[in-house]
Every structure is written in C-alpha cells, then in structure tokens.
Amino acid sequence: MSTDIDCIVIGAGVVGLAIARALAAGGHEVLVAEAAEGIGTGTSSRNSEVIHAGIYYPADSLKARLCVRGKHLLYEYGAAARRLEPALHCTAALVSPSTGIVDSHALMLAYQGDAENDGAQLVFHTPLIAGRVRPEGGFELDFGGAEPMTLSCRVLINAAGLHAPGLARRIEGIPQDSIPPEYLCKGSYFTLAGRAPFSRLIYPVPQHAGLGVHLTLELGGQAKFGPDTEWIATEDYTLDPRRADVFYAAVRSYWPALPDGALAPGYTGIRPKISGPHEPAADFAIAGPASHGVAGLVNLYGIESPGLTASLAIAEETLARLAA
Structure with missing residues (x-):
C-alpha cells in the first residue's frame, strides 16, 4: 500500500500533540493537521489547568484509569524536564502528589517540541474538508485552506476535540452508527x-x-x-x-x-x-478498529476533563488500540 504519509493526526490540541509525540517517538512519519492558526486554541487551553487525582470518576472507566496513569506520566514528564533543566518550573503540587496545576500551553509546546524533534510536521490553517477509506487500505483526505491538497495515509487519528464526531461523519467508509452525537x-x-x-x-x-x-x-x-x-x-x-x-x-x-x-x-x-443534559455522564470514547472495523483509524470522542491530565495515557491507549 503506497501512501503520501504514514500517519496523519487531525487536531493540535493537547491530546493530538501527545499522540503525535508518541507516534513520532516510535519511528513513524507523522503529520499533524490543525484547522486553527496554532496549537491548543480550543478545549486544551480553555480549562482549569488542573492535574486531577482521578477520584471523581467510576472506578472501571477509562476516565479513571487514564487519569491516574496520565497523572503519574505527567509528573514524571515534568520531573524529567527538571532533571535536564533544573531552573525549569513545570508543575506545582498544591495538595498532594496526586493533585496539582499545570501551564497547559507550555505543556503543549513541550509535546510539540518532542514530536518535531522526532521528525513530526505540523501544518496550520489546514481544515479537513472530506475523506475516504480506500479499498486497498488507508485513507485519502481532502484539506482546505490557502493551499488545498489531497493526501493519503496509512493511519488516521481523529483528535479534533469538539469537532471529532462531525469530522468522522465527513469521511466515507466510517460506519455512521459508530459515531456518537455531540x-x-x-x-x-x-x-x-x-x-x-x-x-x-x-x-x-x-x-x-x-x-x-x-x-x-x-x-x-x-x-x-x-x-x-x-x-x-x-x-x-x-x-x-x-x-x-x-x-x-x-x-x-x-x-x-x-x-x-x-x-x-x-x-x-x-x-x-457525547452525552446530553439529562443523560448519565459518558466515558471517554477511544474508538479503534475493534469498535468500527476500519483498520488504521482511531476516533477520540468526548475527551473532556480529565483529558489534559490523561493526555500521555490517552496517547498510550491510542497506540495500543491501533496495534490490537
């Protein structure tokens, strides 16, 4: 199967950047396509910037598991940076080692830097207009912006945040009944x-x-x-x-x-x-090939709080579902 790029990540928020970082670190060719003018202009930069302990979520939920795992990964990420640059202040714990605060934009810049150091590319003002699942495998994606283009890829990660369900509906070949309402x-x-x-x-x-x-x-x-x-x-x-x-x-x-x-x-x-005003709160939905039947595709739906805390763990989970 011949493609223009190995992996395309749609969305340069904290989760998309964490996933791009993990893919690039694994030796994959990665392109991050973002519709806005820069990283983290949506939900990722418009939140409480809290590192959550994970005590509010059902014990068997993805939110609970990935929050706890992500919290430890995030503190270790900050500690590793401080070991390299002792003058760098990354996070501040206020209550216990389990709860703290973080500069979300600085965190996203760090993820971006890691991904780019491993060869990932980021393009902005590049909205996805439409796409297709190719019969031979992979995806063909039509991008708008000042320089419209069509690119093919083997792996597609939909980390478009608020727009993830709508984006999935624009890609022919994704079962519509696998896409939740927003x-x-x-x-x-x-x-x-x-x-x-x-x-x-x-x-x-x-x-x-x-x-x-x-x-x-x-x-x-x-x-x-x-x-x-x-x-x-x-x-x-x-x-x-x-x-x-x-x-x-x-x-x-x-x-x-x-x-x-x-x-x-x-x-x-x-x-x-992905659940309405009078419905039980929904868990994170990390929809890999096992849930929708499309090889090489992971859709991330409903990544609200504690998505920032869980970002590194969500990246791990995404790669695991691609490999499953």
Missing part, C-alpha cells in the same frame, strides 16, 4: 481581584455535568473560579458578565466572606460532551 457544554471562569485566602484547590460537591464552580490557583498565584455549566447549540466563547451572580452564590457556599465586586470576567471553555 453536545456542547460551555463553562465560564471568573478571576479574583487580589489574592485568595487559600493555598489549596477548593472543590465543591461535583455536579452532573462537571465538577462544580471550583477554585483553582494558577502557577503565578492568581485565583480563578469555574467552570459553571451552560448547554449551548453552537460554538460560542462569549462570556456573559451577568453570570457573575451565579458565581457569587456558588463560591459563597464554601467561601462566605467573598467580597462584593471581587470577581472579574475571565474566559470560557466548551466541554466536548
């Missing part, structure tokens, strides 16, 4: 003026669609609160400052002394859900 669950964040009287991350009792409006301390010490839960029909990152009323009420349930006027609008993110 739901968009928006979360807003507000920042605190001044310093918080806490030295630890504070989490309320988890809610159905998320972990509740929790307090996170950034690496620089700035406190932020979020995310809340807002189901939306289309991708929209606008932050409505009127949601502050909901935040004051939520935060004062565990910090009654929060002063009036202390919260300022921060940013929003969107969770890539």
Whole structure:
C-alpha cells in the first residue's frame, strides 16, 4: 500500500500533540493537521489547568484509569524536564502528589517540541474538508485552506476535540452508527481581584455535568473560579458578565466572606460532551478498529476533563488500540 504519509493526526490540541509525540517517538512519519492558526486554541487551553487525582470518576472507566496513569506520566514528564533543566518550573503540587496545576500551553509546546524533534510536521490553517477509506487500505483526505491538497495515509487519528464526531461523519467508509452525537457544554471562569485566602484547590460537591464552580490557583498565584455549566447549540466563547451572580452564590457556599465586586470576567471553555443534559455522564470514547472495523483509524470522542491530565495515557491507549 503506497501512501503520501504514514500517519496523519487531525487536531493540535493537547491530546493530538501527545499522540503525535508518541507516534513520532516510535519511528513513524507523522503529520499533524490543525484547522486553527496554532496549537491548543480550543478545549486544551480553555480549562482549569488542573492535574486531577482521578477520584471523581467510576472506578472501571477509562476516565479513571487514564487519569491516574496520565497523572503519574505527567509528573514524571515534568520531573524529567527538571532533571535536564533544573531552573525549569513545570508543575506545582498544591495538595498532594496526586493533585496539582499545570501551564497547559507550555505543556503543549513541550509535546510539540518532542514530536518535531522526532521528525513530526505540523501544518496550520489546514481544515479537513472530506475523506475516504480506500479499498486497498488507508485513507485519502481532502484539506482546505490557502493551499488545498489531497493526501493519503496509512493511519488516521481523529483528535479534533469538539469537532471529532462531525469530522468522522465527513469521511466515507466510517460506519455512521459508530459515531456518537455531540453536545456542547460551555463553562465560564471568573478571576479574583487580589489574592485568595487559600493555598489549596477548593472543590465543591461535583455536579452532573462537571465538577462544580471550583477554585483553582494558577502557577503565578492568581485565583480563578469555574467552570459553571451552560448547554449551548453552537460554538460560542462569549462570556456573559451577568453570570457573575451565579458565581457569587456558588463560591459563597464554601467561601462566605467573598467580597462584593471581587470577581472579574475571565474566559470560557466548551466541554466536548457525547452525552446530553439529562443523560448519565459518558466515558471517554477511544474508538479503534475493534469498535468500527476500519483498520488504521482511531476516533477520540468526548475527551473532556480529565483529558489534559490523561493526555500521555490517552496517547498510550491510542497506540495500543491501533496495534490490537
């Protein structure tokens, strides 16, 4: 089977970059195609940046297993970097060795650097328009952008985050009944003026669609609160400052002394859900050939929290499902 490129990864978020890194480290020729102008412009950079301990997820779920595995891999990744560059500060543990915070963009830059050092290439402004599963094996993919092109590959990784289900539907030959519906669950964040009287991350009792409006301390010490839960029909990152009323009420349930006027609008993110508002929360869906019957294809659906924590473990799992 002749192809232009061995492996194509769609999506340059934290999971796509982690997978590209693992494939390139294994000696594969890798191209990462990203529709946006740079790495991590979607869910990967619009989250709490917490390294989760893995205590919130069902014990037999992928979220639990890959969160715990990914947490250990992530701390070891940071420790290895510090051994090479002692002045480099990668992560900061706040509660225990199991929970901490991370600079998500710096992490993605590190993954990108690792992948490129092993020969991977990244292209931006390159959206996938359509594709086909080839009868002889592999894939033929049509890309748009300033320089439209068609490329063939042996392995295709769909790590397109929010857009993964829609992207899979544009590829002829993928069974449509193997593609889950997508739901968009928006979360807003507000920042605190001044310093918080806490030295630890504070989490309320988890809610159905998320972990509740929790307090996170950034690496620089700035406190932020979020995310809340807002189901939306289309991708929209606008932050409505009127949601502050909901935040004051939520935060004062565990910090009654929060002063009036202390919260300022921060940013929003969107969770890539594959279960709806009134359904049980879905697990990660890492759909390899065993689930859809297409050799060389892995679709990653519903990679919401703890996807950042689990990114290195998700990469391991993806390669294992390709090899199965």
